Amino acid sequence: MDLPQICTQMPVPPERQVMADTLAIQENPLNCHQITAGEVITDGGSIGHLALPIGSMWKPGRTLRVKILNGSEKIRGKIQQYANVWTQYANITFEFVDSGDAELRVNVDSSGSSWSYIGTDNLTIAPYQYTMNFGWLTDSTPENEFSRVITHEFGHALGCIHEHQSPAAKIPWNKEAVYDYYWKTQKWGPAQVDTNIFRLYSATTTQFSSFDPNSIMLYAFPGSMTTNGTSTGWNRELSETDKSFIAAAYPAQGLDVAAFNTMEVRPWNKPTKESSKRHDFPKKFNTPPHVAVGLDWLDISNSANIRVNAYVDNVTTESTYVHIDTWWDTTLYSAGCKMFTAPASHNADFQVGQFSTQDDHPWDKPQTNTARHIKFERAYSAPPKVIVWLNKLDMARDKNWRVSATVTEIQADGFTIHIDTWGDTTLYSATAAWIAYPANKPGVASGSYSTEDIRPWNQPQVNNTGRANFPAGAFHTAPTVLTALNKLDISSIHNLRLKLSADSVSEQGMNWHIDSWFDTTLYSAGASYIAFT
CATH class of the missing domain: 3.40.390.10 (Collagenase (Catalytic Domain))
Structure with missing residues (x-):
């Protein structure tokens, strides 16, 4: 037959x-x-x-x-x-x-x-x-x-x-x-x-x-x-x-990917301490812009402390170099990050910066909670929107990996940023970038989401999906969306593997995904996003 x-x-x-x-x-x-x-x-x-x-x-x-x-x-x-x-x-x-x-x-x-x-x-x-x-x-x-x-x-x-x-x-x-x-x-x-x-x-x-x-x-x-x-x-x-x-x-105009993953320059199974590439801005700035960086992908061995740092340097009016590094005995299989670029002019609506726990205390004197009041270089006429992204982590290997970055007390002239851990985690240091903009700025929306929006932390699962809706009327076409981590809670028994992504992006909203793979136990994780046209 x-x-x-x-x-x-x-x-x-x-x-x-x-x-x-x-x-x-x-x-x-x-x-x-x-x-x-x-x-x-x-x-x-x-x-x-x-x-x-x-x-x-x-x-x-x-x-x-x-x-x-x-x-x-x-x-x-x-x-x-x-x-x-x-x-x-x-x-x-x-x-x-x-x-x-x-x-x-x-x-x-x-x-x-x-x-x-x-x-x-x-x-x-x-x-x-x-x-x-x-x-x-x-x-x-x-x-x-x-x-x-x-x-x-x-x-x-x-x-x-x-x-x-x-x-x-x-x-x-x-x-x-x-x-x-x-x-x-x-x-x-x-x-x-x-x-x-x-x-x-x-x-x-x-x-x-x-x-x-x-x-x-x-x-x-x-x-x-x-x-x-x-x-x-x-x-x-x-x-x-x-x-x-x-x-x-395959859009008529290819999307500008304001992002970097170490696998763009090397395979995951050939880890190195340093990875970098040049990122060209889609348009030339009058002066070198400010760049906020946030982690959106991690694959790190549990054989040593969790150490990763995503940052930019050599920022010019046309380009920058983006780096994702580790140090000491950490094995960083792969990692990824997003970049948000804002003009550096004195009347720009966007302001960006970052805060490290090492601005407050030395890395070898870890503490559970760290807070700092951030004063804007230029005050707004009303309390703005502020989001935070984690971009540097240094945590002990022998306890679960827990860290969160949040903001409170947002006022027209500043806000308070928090970088915290909990349980028995040893957080040697962490750094978070922040992005602020007028709350009524047209064509921009931001927010946060978490696996705990769809399930309890003590019911871990590999794939996690939810929906983020943009404010009604914020967009008339699908915006560009940048997402990065603001929280994670992952078991140290296996490697740390975590990835953010978004799809079905439209003027109404997007589907978000916080995923792991293989044998990682993902208790919870959260992210912040900024969407703009």
Whole structure:
């Protein structure tokens, strides 16, 4: 009996996962700052340490070279035709080449199996191997089949996953039939099928907030693969949700990423004491601006004290250098930060600064609570809005890691900042940046959120998601959003792993995510955000 003709979403080989994570972030830093991807499960079925929450989208504006390795002239023409359907909505260009290097390499055969690697995962595949396969296209293939199969596979190449792995999809799989199919076509064992077919991505990893039955990315499967005989065919063209998603993922003007992650300059498994890069401002300032820095990603070994410092230096009117360092015997696998830049003029609405517990007492004389009154350089006409971001931590390894930064007593001329710990934590030092602006300033909103908004601290979980609504009428278009940590409470039994991200950003609000991975126990964490247009 002929095997059904269905698509396979190809996983990165486990030995190349570190490379995939690193290349994804180097290609598009938003892959770590905005998109949270699901865990990668090893062949043994357990979540591996290599499974970082990394997205796989290309940099907007990118030209992707496509080399079609074989196939008739008609099939080659159809591949070009339907691949370019995506470019009508995405700020991506496909350049079809006959020789030289190519990010996407397309094979056409009669194997009966069509598949593709996902987004930037293609960069990890050796140049002599193909990254996409069409296993049943012939010159007599119906036009609607060319449309649905080619458009679907190039959706994978742009970073879209199978819609059947949306958390909203409820498909009654006949697992034995599915295991049998993938053993015959891919030589996958049950654990690999569980990972790549049955595993649902978290709500932040799918391209849609709800299951879209009209999506071109809907996985087509026959009734023999379900327990109740239900089946789906391939959709033939992009749905409206497909179009809006891909336009948002690849906007006409690429987003300025005011952020840095150490994996932009090195893999996580090659830790160093210092990491840095130059950050160019999107526009030139009249004088060197002020920059507030906040941590939004941490992956630190529990074998020594928790030590991390995110900061900028060499600030000019056009650029700055952003650093994330550690010191002494700490192993910093990876870390990330956000940057908010404000003009330094005397009449600027935004004022920024920072406070360290070492401004109050030496690091070797730790205390539980530290507070300081901050006086604004320029007083406001009324109490402003103020947010705080943690950017430097030094905590003992042998107790849980607990720290929070808050503000109180906000007045027109200043406020009180607090950096505290609790329980038996030893907080040697911490630093927090602050950002202030007029409470009635149009086009700006800010706030904070916490895992404790959705669950108690003593019910830890890896993935935490909530909704932050912006004030009514604050925005008429989706704003830029910067988020960074203001609190954490994590067990010291395992490594400290924490990541912030946001998605579904619109003029009304955003979905926030505070996540960990592998075996970290995340009791609670909180963040502050600033949104602006």
